[in-house]
Amino acid sequence: MPQVAARAGTSLRTLYRYFPTKEALVDAASESFQVPGAAEGTVGLRDVPDYIRRSWRGFTESFAAVRAQHVTPAGRALRDRRVPRSRRAVRTALEAAGVDLPPEDRDRLVDLVVALISSSMYLELVDRLGRDDEDAADLAAWTVLAVVDRAKRRGGIR
Numbered sequence: 001m002p003q004v005a006a007r008a009g010t011s012l013r014t015l016y017r018y019f020p021t022k023e024a025l026v027d028a029a030s031e032s033f034q035v036p037g038a039a040e041g042t043v044g045l046r047d048v049p050d051y052i053r054r055s056w057r058g059f060t061e062s063f064a065a066v067r068a069q070h071v072t073p074a075g076r077a078l079r080d081r082r083v084p085r086s087r088r089a090v091r092t093a094l095e096a097a098g099v100d101l102p103p104e105d106r107d108r109l110v111d112l113v114v115a116l117i118s119s120s121m122y123l124e125l126v127d128r129l130g131r132d133d134e135d136a137a138d139l140a141a142w143t144v145l146a147v148v149d150r151a152k153r154r155g156g157i158r
Contacts, residue, residue: 001025045097045148049141052117056137059122066119067127079119086114099152109151116144 001022005015019025059066069075090113094106101109115121117140125136 044093045145048093048117048144049138052141052144053134053137055117056122056126056133056140059119060126060133066123069119070123083114086118087111090114090117094148097148097152099148101151101155105151109148112147113144116140116147 001015001019002012004025005012008015015025019028069079087110090110091106094109094113099106099109121140122133122136125131125139126133131139
């Protein structure tokens, strides 16, 4: 916390006024990467392509921070904090779209969709495979919609 206060140019006392614990600070930092309109329950399946495009444009604008979240312990902690929120949001969107699967299949589908829309997938497609962010977002959105459609039609993801 002292290092954070120093880097922020504020006193330790002020930092603790806003963030009483390190966990509160990490939670706030993890929420700062939230895409506008991505509050739980506000992104439906028809919104997936636009949501991913907006997310990944933001990743491109903050590329160094996105990469740091994958290679530093503090960055991984931020990503780990977002996982439960991401799972809840995806589960809510799937339920709203009428995806009715047995719990085990639903949880597998939720985790697959979370992975497909994540900064990890962004880095794989854009940084490693050389896709531009728009093309990569379209590819990820197409994949999410195809997987969800298949799960809906087959009643599972086996």
